[in-house]
Amino acid sequence: MTEYDNSIQRVKELNTMTKAYQSQNIFFAFGVLCTLTVYNGNRVHALSKAKAYAQEIDRKNRFADAVVIGYAAQQIKHIFVREGVTEAVIKLGDTVINMGKTRRHGIRNPFSKDPRYFAYLDLGKKSMVTLIASELQETAFTQRSNIASVTLIGSNAVQLSELCAAMIGYPPEEALTLLDGTGFEAIIVTKDEQVLTTSGLSQKQQIAA
Template sequence: MENVDTVERKLIWWNKRSVKCQDLTPVLLLVFFLCGCAQKQYKEIRQGMGTLIEITVRAEEKEAKSAIEKAFKRIEEIEKILSVYNPSSEVSILNRVGKISPSTELMEVMKEAIYAGDMTEGAFDVTVAPVVSLWGFGPPARNPGIPQEKEIKRALELVGYKNIVIDEKNNLIYFKKKGMQINLGGIAKGYAVDKAIEVLKKEGIKKAIVNAGGNLYAMGTTWRIGIKNPRREGILKIINVKDRAVSTSGDYERFFIGFYAGKKKRFSHIFDPRTGYPAEGCISVTVIAPTGIMSDWLSTGVFVLGPEKGLALLKKLKIKGIIVRPDMEILEVK
């Protein structure tokens, strides 16, 4: 790492119930509850998937509390499989060994990740892990900083989702290149939200919302969702959502500010896997999609692609989205 004079560093502080939770993804989507509903609402917030997860259910108390507990348990199961920070997770084992006989969950996520890579022409790439770690945003834990160009080039040699082999017949996932690693940070939360919603439906819940930081699914009734302003306190836009997933990716989630080429500059945790540098064309992207997993990878992919190509992809897929440029111009696919 170069000795970079960092004038400001911000890696997210969240204060909840007098407990500081450092390095958690902040809540980028706010839920505004509508009044006049005959059913009571029950809500619980817990830490998980590197963020704060909020599950809200409209049902009778006993039914609601039982369903919420089971939904959180399912999220915990998924985190144990997909977390890059848990050394015993399947992802960590795959990163160390280079191959694994995956669980159903990991197989599902990896198949979707390959599809996401194809749809975004490589703008979304789960093998970007070496780059993320090099900049200090992934394990091993260390202060973020600007790497040397030669370090970035070396890390990029290990990036390329097409070097992942998925052998469904023999239930095997392996890497073609030694030293490759994956980071599912741009897809795992959306998947976990989907699975939590599946549990709630199985438990007979008709109206609910699962909000995992910047990823949520609103079920059964119309929910008002506030998208946070990426540059100041307050709400950028309020949208109405029913039976759809919403995901926001922004350069204000986790970042540091340092000097680069003599100028003060923001470096976010969302990387362009093709260049090895943080993506810069957007400051916030919100996607409204049929599933949480799709909204998750698509918001990241559009962010990396930039406003023009990102907008074109949303139109091609017939997916609603909101893109905010660095000058705060808003582009929207309705």
């Protein structure tokens, strides 16, 4: 290989590295690790605006709960749409918004201190929010519940966050009944390590251990 060929190869490698850097942005906000991955559209402007927005919301809400995080994720999606982005993944902790083609996302194990996944779920143009009971402030309501974690799938991260927070204090079977006819799907892990799902989820999407 000539010196010219080496130079061309190096330029290609740098271009690939630059694209990879522009397509992914990792930062810390809301007390969680946030990952923004943009596959097309105006990457640089979309990522910079989204990151700045998330950090501003974080600054104003030092004790952000799941609903604030869901709101931030939904607003970042709006920023991406305005910037012409159609393929992206917005991941703020356990709040995930998938834009474009379906991608597989992990569901965190509520019994592991490490960020390990006990299952993976294929998301289409959907959002997913997981809330883990042991990470919430304990109340008499949550103490009575046998739910270790709730994962909800739907189209709006704000609604999913609000619903997760409400469901986590209910008995598991009753929580699933609440979702009948709502269009939301759920995966509930109980404190005795059972995994329960809505019937629509088992029909439409595959959970892979």
